[in-house]
Amino acid sequence: MTNMISAEGRKKLQERYDYLWENERPRMVKNMADAAAEGDRSENAEYIYSKKRLREIDRELKHLGDRLKVVKVVYPPLNPTSVSFGCWVTYEDENGDERCYQLVGPDEFDVSLGRISVDSPVGKALLGKKVDDEVTVKRPAGDLSVVITAVTSSKPGK
Template sequence: MSSNMISAEGKKRLQARYDELWEIERPRMVKNMADAAAEGDRSENAEYIYSKKRLREIDRELKHLGDRLKVVKVVYPPLNPTTVTFGCWVTYEDEEGEERCYQLVGPDEFDVNQGKISVDSPVGKALLGKKVDDEVVIRRPAGDLFVTILDISSTRPRK
């Protein structure tokens, strides 16, 4: 079960994706299907078959996005956090002295390459509620990882 928390920016991105699919992608596929159907035999018409398949994919994604947009709640991070909460940036150091910095976000907006991890992930769950200097055990399939929280911030720290 995933949480329904999302940042204001994340909700805007979900809505933009929904709007793009509904207003641009779906009408284009419907037109492609109609054009391909007008050519005759649909059973051997690759464009018709592709458009029909793509339309089903678009409709599936629209349903998913629509369902999520109905239940997500925008949550704003505290301005001066003292504990790890949704939206905070957390810097920690592992056993080898390597530092990592992540922002805790909702499941609809995580992107590890941008330093955004889900509050529902094992790392996110382990960090929630912790404070600076707390030692945290992150349970992973590869084995437990022991980290120490170095910083908690409402904005991304500069490198």
């Protein structure tokens, strides 16, 4: 897994970690203590739920903490000449359909926002390519041939 991340992505990871540590975890610890004070824990649904949720929070905190230690903030080039981390890439497929994606790290991809991971098949195929390059994307649904029409450092239309 790539350890690159955008500054915005790093900030979101840190905010999620801080929220879990400062809000969610203390709330679950309190819920567990309150539920335990009621007596029999084996049949206490609130206690059982809080204990389970606390384990989930601790797992997520460990994952986020481990990622925050190794990720490196990478900024896109101001005037990219080829596809690289952080760039916005516009391409046209065989049917004339145009798509635009930003290549980001695996911790921050969100296809609904137009952000795909550099580790994804599409991301890997696009890296290093230039405008007018024809690229074949290997997909489980079959190969897709696309032509890169634009590479920019900021989202087109902004």
